[in-house]
Amino acid sequence: MPTDIEIARQATLIPITEVAKNAGVPDDALIPYGKYKAKVDTATLPTTSNGKLILVTAINPTPAGEGKTTTSVGLSDALHRIGKKTMLCLREPSLGPCFGVKGGGAGGGKSQVMPMDEINLHFTGDFHAITSAHNLLSAMIDNHIYWGNSLDIDLRRVTWRRVLDMNDRALREIVGPLGGVSNGFPRETGFDITVASEIMAILCLASDLDDLQKRLGDIIIGYRRDRTPVFCRDIKADPAMTVLLKDAILPNLVQTLENRPAFLHGGPFANIAHGCNSVIATKTALRMADYVVTEAGFGADLGAEKFMDIKCRMAGLKPDAIVLVATVRSLKMNGGVPKAQLTEGENVEAVRAGSVNLKRHIENVKKFGITPTIAINHFYLDTDAEIAVIKEMAESYGAEAVICKHWAEGGAGAEELAKIVAAKADAGAPEFDQLYPSEMPLAEKIETVATEIYRAANVAISPAVRKQLKQWEEMGYGHFPVCMAKTQYSFSTDPTALGAPEGHEIAIREVRLSAGAGFVVAIAGDIMTMPGLPKVPSAENIYLDENGQIEGLF
Structure with missing residues (x-):
């Protein structure tokens, strides 16, 4: 064949x-x-x-x-x-x-x-447009901070990272901008892969251009020193981002x-x-x-x-x-x-x-x-x-x-x-139903997915994560569904546990609010939002032959 x-x-x-x-x-x-x-x-x-x-x-x-x-x-x-x-x-x-x-x-x-x-x-070029829109917002955040930070953004609590549509583990955690006063204020940040961008999720859940721009404006990019959220619309990036995404x-x-x-x-x-x-x-x-x-x-x-x-x-x-x-x-x-x-x-x-x-x-x-x-x-x-x-x-x-x-x-x-x-x-399908009602508290939604779908015996959610979820509920996001970030290879968080493991623990190590997309991401186990390349990546076997045709792509 x-x-x-x-x-x-x-x-x-x-x-x-x-x-x-x-x-x-x-x-x-x-x-x-x-x-x-x-x-x-x-x-x-x-x-x-x-x-x-x-x-x-x-x-x-x-x-x-x-x-x-x-x-x-x-x-x-x-x-x-x-x-x-x-x-x-x-x-x-x-x-x-x-x-x-x-x-x-x-x-x-x-x-x-x-x-x-x-x-x-x-x-x-859709992914390039999403990458550009995402990184435009990143650039405008750092630019706002550079020119006086009138929104009083806490540099320690900027949650918006950058993205690239490539597996590159070296970019997971970085420090920037470096190089002195003319380049801005150093802070810890990092890259995710473009498909993990909230803008990717927004594009896939938006109903039209108007809804797209509203969702972009609702993105929370970080927090002020008084812990109140800063939105994309506060940075005034959402109209230009919409322009980049219009096609x-x-x-x-x-x-x-x-x-x-x-x-x-x-x-x-x-x-x-x-x-x-x-x-x-x-x-x-x-x-x-x-x-x-x-x-x-x-x-x-x-x-x-x-x-x-x-x-x-x-x-x-x-x-x-x-x-x-x-x-x-x-x-x-x-x-x-x-x-x-x-x-x-x-x-x-x-x-x-x-x-x-x-x-x-x-x-x-x-x-x-x-x-x-x-x-x-x-x-x-x-x-x-x-x-x-x-x-x-x-x-x-x-x-x-x-x-x-x-x-x-x-x-x-x-x-x-x-x-x-x-x-x-x-x-016609029988009575279709979701796994949980929208009004269920966020922590209970996470626990429901982990126990009902993954068959976990215990769901470990730290007090700090529970406090964060509670704060988001108080901010009006409690009706959001949860988006579990977990290894795809197993029902557990251990990718080597094949078959149908049960009785395991699902540990939620981090939660992220995607206010524009409309869900809360719960990160379980060692899953990475910026993957790395394997020891022998497929890229090593992709090339142009003597006729200029691509070989090795599958």
Whole structure:
């Protein structure tokens, strides 16, 4: 089988104008960015929303791979194949994982979105715009302090950092500005990765430009010496930041390998942010198609929970059906098989043992009122006996499982899944509910997610963190949902604890108020908001060949 980029290079794409026409996007709403990608001005599109929303999530990710984005693409193509007008809604990939270890976010095999190389690199410049808007505010904060600090900002309590869309551990904690009086006042600060920026979250949760600017103005950048908050609007940065984001807020239209329409817009990580594509893209798609396939980042314990408790709560959305992706390989790893031994032949017992992870996710999704359909993302080494075990175990947990071969066959390999999911979406979801009510105190919300979803026996929240949460409640932010920042590899905060650990402790070491985005971030364990590169980063194997074509991108 050719590599992802080789398959992408062999694709026959159609002009984006034709993709738009087939999707029902009028000419005056299309803003082409070259031949195969475009922005869409949503103001001229239909206002009635009748589409069914299908969420694709997964078990905990492992180095063996689960293929959640690949399954989302394959399912979307498959729905088209069975006669359903469908729109795909995904996030944009970050450069950090592309050059790190995870790789890109455009799908894989014969279930990719195109143009794959451009999507995984600079795309339409949205991430650069977000980075610029974020760092403009950073610059204006330090500039305000330099020119007299009329707002009496306490330099020790400036909470707004800088961002860069790259994994760079050296920038996590820095001291600046240095170099004397002409450069400003030295203070401790640092960088986060762009996808962890509050502005990324704001862009993905805003309903329009006016809402975007209001949310930008509501950002708390730090505190005065009397402990009162200083807002972005106090710095007078929000209008210029909105200008930088005026194009980035428009959804990006691309196509799958089967020339079907897809919106790629926004890209917050699910382990350190809320992990969903933009509300604008999702709601626009629901006005244009009968079925909308979207994904939530990483496993259901992170992405799906945040999709339900943050995105759906804020945007007034609800999923009509949910797909939970699993693979034989990942269940083997959850059953104790090292990655190096995954290709050493059939291991039914390891799959059976690892299915406790699948069970836990099924149970968790059911807490929102919906029973997921299990998509078994097929690998060529999977055996019939291993597949049979997953189906048997899923059925014993009250869920239906179906084998999917979209990676090798495209949409044709996921038609059975499409028929099942479409029927469930048409039947309508049972009583959908969030995990906790908005009026629940913030600390209790954190404890609820940790105990109900992560199955922690104890949630360690220090007195200082509890005091901070209480202060935010007194400031009027108590109704905010919580956004848990935690390792994606385990239900616990230990990334090596695979399967379905329980009885562990979740320690909340820090909380951050994202007043503009509208949620409180609770940082658990050793999770970093600025990742580092692995010992051998993917960047070492990405290059231009003698014909000027990109190699090594996946």
